[in-house]
Amino acid sequence: MAAIDVDGLSMVYDNGFQALHEVSVSAEAGEFITLLGPSGCGKTTLLRLIAGFLQPTEGTIRLGEEDITGLPPEKRDTAMVFQSYALFPHMTAVGNIQFGLKQQRLPKPEQLDRIEKSLAAVSLEDQRDKRPVALSGGQQQRVALARALAMRPSVVLFDEPLSNLDAKLREQVRFELRALQREFGFTAVYVTHDQAEALAMSDVVYLMNRGRIVQHGPPEAIYRRPNSRFVADFLGVANIFEGRVLSNSGSRYSVSSPFGELDVESDVPPSAEHLYLCWRPEDARLTSSQSGGQNHFDLRVTESVFLGNLTDVFGHPTDAEDTTVRVQLLQHGRVEPGTTISVAIDPANIRFLEPIELAPVGVSA
Amino acid sequence: MTAATRRRRIARDSSELNRRRVNRILIGLLVLVSLVWIFLPIAMAALWSLVDPSSPWAYPDLFPRDLSFARWDNLWNNTSLPTAIGNSYRLAPAVGFVALALATPTAYAFGRLEFRGKSIAQILSLLPIVLPSFAVAIFFSSVLIRLEFFDRYLSILIGHVVLFMPYAIRILTVSYAQVPQDLIDAARDMNAGPLARFRSIFLPLTLPGYASALIIIFILSIEEFALAFILGSPDFTTIPTILFSYLGFNFVRSNAAVVSLILVVPNVVILLFLERLLGSVGLESGTKG
Amino acid sequence: MKPTGLRHYAKVGLLLLPGLGVILGFISLVVWFAIAQSLGQFGFRGEDRWTLDFWREVGSDETFRRSFFYSLRVATISAIGAVALAFPFVMWLRQPFRGSQSMSAILKVPLLVPGLVAAFLYVNFISFNGFFNFGLQRIGIIDEPLRILNDERGIGVLILQVWKQMPFALLLLTGAVRSIGDDVFLAARDAGAGAAARFVHIVLPLTLASMQAAMVIIFIGAAGDYSFQVVAGPRAPFSMAQYMNVTRTTGGDRNYAAVIGMMLMVMSLFGSVSLAGLVRLAVNRGSYK
Ligand SMILES: Nc1ncnc2c1ncn2[C@@H]1O[C@H](COP(=O)(O)OP(=O)(O)O)[C@@H](O)[C@H]1O
Ligand SMILES: [Mg+2]
Numbered sequence: 045m046a047a048i049d050v051d052g053l054s055m056v057y058d059n060g061f062q063a064l065h066e067v068s069v070s071a072e073a074g075e076f077i078t079l080l081g082p083s084g085c086g087k088t089t090l091l092r093l094i095a096g097f098l099q100p101t102e103g104t105i106r107l108g109e110e111d112i113t114g115l116p117p118e119k120r121d122t123a124m125v126f127q128s129y130a131l132f133p134h135m136t137a138v139g140n141i142q143f144g145l146k147q148q149r150l151p152k153p154e155q156l157d158r159i160e161k162s163l164a165a166v167s168l169e170d171q172r173d174k175r176p177v178a179l180s181g182g183q184q185q186r187v188a189l190a191r192a193l194a195m196r197p198s199v200v201l202f203d204e205p206l207s208n209l210d211a212k213l214r215e216q217v218r219f220e221l222r223a224l225q226r227e228f229g230f231t232a233v234y235v236t237h238d239q240a241e242a243l244a245m246s247d248v249v250y251l252m253n254r255g256r257i258v259q260h261g262p263p264e265a266i267y268r269r270p271n272s273r274f275v276a277d278f279l280g281v282a283n284i285f286e287g288r289v290l291s292n293s294g295s296r297y298s299v300s301s302p303f304g305e306l307d308v309e310s311d312v313p314p315s316a317e318h319l320y321l322c323w324r325p326e327d328a329r330l331t332s333s334q335s336g337g338q339n340h341f342d343l344r345v346t347e348s349v350f351l352g353n354l355t356d357v358f359g360h361p362t363d364a365e366d367t368t369v370r371v372q373l374l375q376h377g378r379v380e381p382g383t384t385i386s387v388a389i390d391p392a393n394i395r396f397l398e399p400i401e402l403a404p405v406g407v408s409a
Numbered sequence: 410m411t412a413a414t415r416r417r418r419i420a421r422d423s424s425e426l427n428r429r430r431v432n433r434i435l436i437g438l439l440v441l442v443s444l445v446w447i448f449l450p451i452a453m454a455a456l457w458s459l460v461d462p463s464s465p466w467a468y469p470d471l472f473p474r475d476l477s478f479a480r481w482d483n484l485w486n487n488t489s490l491p492t493a494i495g496n497s498y499r500l501a502p503a504v505g506f507v508a509l510a511l512a513t514p515t516a517y518a519f520g521r522l523e524f525r526g527k528s529i530a531q532i533l534s535l536l537p538i539v540l541p542s543f544a545v546a547i548f549f550s551s552v553l554i555r556l557e558f559f560d561r562y563l564s565i566l567i568g569h570v571v572l573f574m575p576y577a578i579r580i581l582t583v584s585y586a587q588v589p590q591d592l593i594d595a596a597r598d599m600n601a602g603p604l605a606r607f608r609s610i611f612l613p614l615t616l617p618g619y620a621s622a623l624i625i626i627f628i629l630s631i632e633e634f635a636l637a638f639i640l641g642s643p644d645f646t647t648i649p650t651i652l653f654s655y656l657g658f659n660f661v662r663s664n665a666a667v668v669s670l671i672l673v674v675p676n677v678v679i680l681l682f683l684e685r686l687l688g689s690v691g692l693e694s695g696t697k698g
Numbered sequence: 699m700k701p702t703g704l705r706h707y708a709k710v711g712l713l714l715l716p717g718l719g720v721i722l723g724f725i726s727l728v729v730w731f732a733i734a735q736s737l738g739q740f741g742f743r744g745e746d747r748w749t750l751d752f753w754r755e756v757g758s759d760e761t762f763r764r765s766f767f768y769s770l771r772v773a774t775i776s777a778i779g780a781v782a783l784a785f786p787f788v789m790w791l792r793q794p795f796r797g798s799q800s801m802s803a804i805l806k807v808p809l810l811v812p813g814l815v816a817a818f819l820y821v822n823f824i825s826f827n828g829f830f831n832f833g834l835q836r837i838g839i840i841d842e843p844l845r846i847l848n849d850e851r852g853i854g855v856l857i858l859q860v861w862k863q864m865p866f867a868l869l870l871l872t873g874a875v876r877s878i879g880d881d882v883f884l885a886a887r888d889a890g891a892g893a894a895a896r897f898v899h900i901v902l903p904l905t906l907a908s909m910q911a912a913m914v915i916i917f918i919g920a921a922g923d924y925s926f927q928v929v930a931g932p933r934a935p936f937s938m939a940q941y942m943n944v945t946r947t948t949g950g951d952r953n954y955a956a957v958i959g960m961m962l963m964v965m966s967l968f969g970s971v972s973l974a975g976l977v978r979l980a981v982n983r984g985s986y987k
Contacts, residue, residue, distance in 0.1 A: 092884075095884075095888060096887075097884050097887070097888075116887070117884070117887045117888050118887050118888070118889075118890040118891060118892060119890075122888070123888060123889075124884070124885070124888045126881045126884070126885060127881075128879070128881045129881075130879070130881035130882045130884065130885035131882075131885075132882060132885070132886070132900065133882075133904065134903045134904055135986060139986055142986070143886070143889050143891070143899070143986060144888075144889030144890055144891075146986060147889055147890035147891050147895060148890055191885075191889070195889065195890075432795055432796075432797075435790065436797050436801060439801055439804065439805075440804070443804045443805070443807070446861070447804070447807050447808065449823075449829065450819035450820070450822065450823050450829075451819065453819075453822055453823065453828075453829050454815075454818065454819060454822060457822060510716075511716045511717050511720055512717045513717075514712070514713040514714070514715070514716055514717060515713060515714050515716070515717025515718050516717070517713060518710050518713040518714055522706075522709075522710055522713070524706065524707065524710045530714065530718055533718065533721070533722060534717070534718050534721055536721060536722075536725050537721060537724075537725065538915070539914070539915070539918050539966065539967075539970070540725070540918075540963060540966070541918060541921060541922025541938075541939065541959075541962050541963060541966050542922065543922050543923075543924045543939035543942070543943070544732070544922060544939065544942060544959040544962050544963060545728055547942060547943065547946060547955065547959060548728045548729075548731050548732045548735070548956070548959060549724075549728050551731055551735060551740055551952065551956075552727055552728060552731050555731075555740055567724075570720075571720060571721055571724040571725075574717060574720070574721055575721070578717055578718075631812075632812035632813065632814075634813065634814055634924075634925055635924060635925075635939075639943075649812065649814050652814050652815070652818065653814060653925060653928075653929075656814065656817060656818055656821065656928075656929045657928050657929050660821065660825070662822060662825075665818045665821075665822075666818070666822070669814075669815040669818045669819070672812050672814070672815055673810075673811065673812065673815050676810040676811065676812070677810075679810065
């Protein structure tokens, strides 16, 4: 049974704007799921619906067995960590943590016990009597986290909690968050627009665009098997191109493309004859130009950037001047612009994406 | 759509509707209350100022029988109202400009310089607001008598300037503090001397503050009663002292109505700009400091 | 970095002179005069001497005692009443909805009506043949008009004070509540706090400073009121300002008037500070820290 189950949620704001279109999301108990997407795609809206700050136009939200769709936030077993932290400015760190416990009317010893545990969990014991203004950004973030943990919610909702921290701290807190989650055993719904964060932290990533879930799955799966140009492009870097499926035998397809005829190995059949495909820059292998093997083509280099662990090379196929390609070569030195290199792509590393929408000539009903 | 979600949808829609309905009822109530609370009294004042003296307005007439400008005529021609209006409108702009001029250096110091005791100095500058103005007026008049200073106009001018300078200091302090230091540094970088910096940066950027302060002080001075009454009466009248003479023990309703309407004129003009004015002054957020 | 050194402080001093300097000079002169006058000086009857007689007089003056407590009561009720009335509107208008802007504009109208005009509107409304009586007669609730002007308990004065000052409290509190930030309210809900708990534990402590500022200013204004009292207040007791003026003019006793004025200032100062302190105490006791 899922710890949280969001089913067919739609949200239309008072001004008539539809921010969510029949969104479904679920997480097992103790799972860490991430809502990932560009700014404005509806992540915060979805999180606030789960928290109960907003009421959906349609759909249901379940927590365990219970349908909580109509419950106010104060009656839900969720706790939110806000992007702005939303600490109570007139209360100390302890005061902030204790607020919710007092609202629940827990016995005093239980309150104190939980405060100690939460403070220890985020290593803030020596900042306990400071008000938010006297704390650094990272410390405020920890108080916000401790405040949520102290409620012992079954689900913790995170709205871009790390976006106000500097890069170093951010990476450190990622690990700590996962460790805390294992320790306290809550289910996490984590919102971010940072793909690296999503890939690093999640059990399951839900990729959102314009109020819809466009793909979900474990990080490796959606990184390796994007189902659309949007996903391919948003998660990492991809060379996206148009192709036409010519023939197939089993899971092996032959496709015409700007790179010439390509072999594609795919369990998932193409969605149309005429469609988009992609491959990742790091999947290109350097070959010798004489080999002329499978999925092999020559690249005229226009730009190259040496980044230490890899070299980023931009260029175009010698027989398709208007197609720009990016390849990333590991453990390789500089490549001079103007030279030609030969690369090959493993057929299993090329993905079918969505069909190419033709200009509507004869519309099928 | 399943039955459950449909039910959910209906439930949400009705709670949504409820909230809107409650708001609409509250709005309706407030409009009704403010009608009785604010607009009806003002309308009554307007009507009373137009009651013709020949046929009094009394129960059970819903409206006066004859309307005319006779009261306005009479007040204008046979009382000191024109003089009072002249006095008030000679006083208020002068008070405004003198207060702004005197407040400027202090506001600059408060807004842009650091020095020990600044917060105490800022609190002290509010003293005229927190002293009961009627008592201050009486003691000030004693001081003036003692000094044998009998120029009514100047006495009231001085009193008003001191009384309202805190507003000017407060508003201008915010204006000066909000001028970005980067701009000033940039101007210095381009070899602008103090005078050039003042003209090209401070003046344009603080101008809205000056305008707001001037308007506010103008209004406060026009309305001010205690000082004008204590220092001016009986021979130097302003609009509020005239109005006062028609209220109280010898209540002359129609005359009071006329003077009230005259007194409220500048405020009505400003009412149109109220939100913008308050916004530019930063009064709403600036009161906690 | 705070610049130090003589030059800097000389500059600050010069800058403060025309603004703060004038204010402090004026206030000290007036306060010194008040003290001296209350101690027998400047009586303008040619027999000045230093004496505590006039202060002793206060102890046995029943009229004084009644005025003092009357003004104290009016000031306290006005300050608390205006703030208490403003809070529901502040919370209602915290988040914008259709029509909320117009509502807040309507609520602020009294801010722009001069005090004396407000007094006239009230008197006109409530007087023997005013609209209030007219309306009640029309509906048939009463046969004869009520004489409710100058009611003995000062209800009229209280209505006027609250009418005039509520928008001022509204203005200050709106600014304070708006600066709390939506997320903080949501976080409180998330932690299980209902509307009442949010108000007590979040809104009240975070608006305390603005609430105190509003109360102090309203308290002082109402404690020193003259015009509302004379126009709409009871014939007895006097308000402090009124009693001071009566003593000075009718009684011709400037020294005793000075004592009353001093007491009024003391009441304004200590009364408003104690009220602010009590409010802080109440808020802090009620809410979590
Ligand atoms: N209260 C609101 N009223 C109307 N539209 C809103 C409201 N809040 C958010 N939106 C719109 O809904 C969309 C999704 O917003 P949000 O959930 O905040 O996106 P994200 O968190 O992914 O950046 C945006 O286009 C935003 O403009
Ligand atoms: Mg967001």
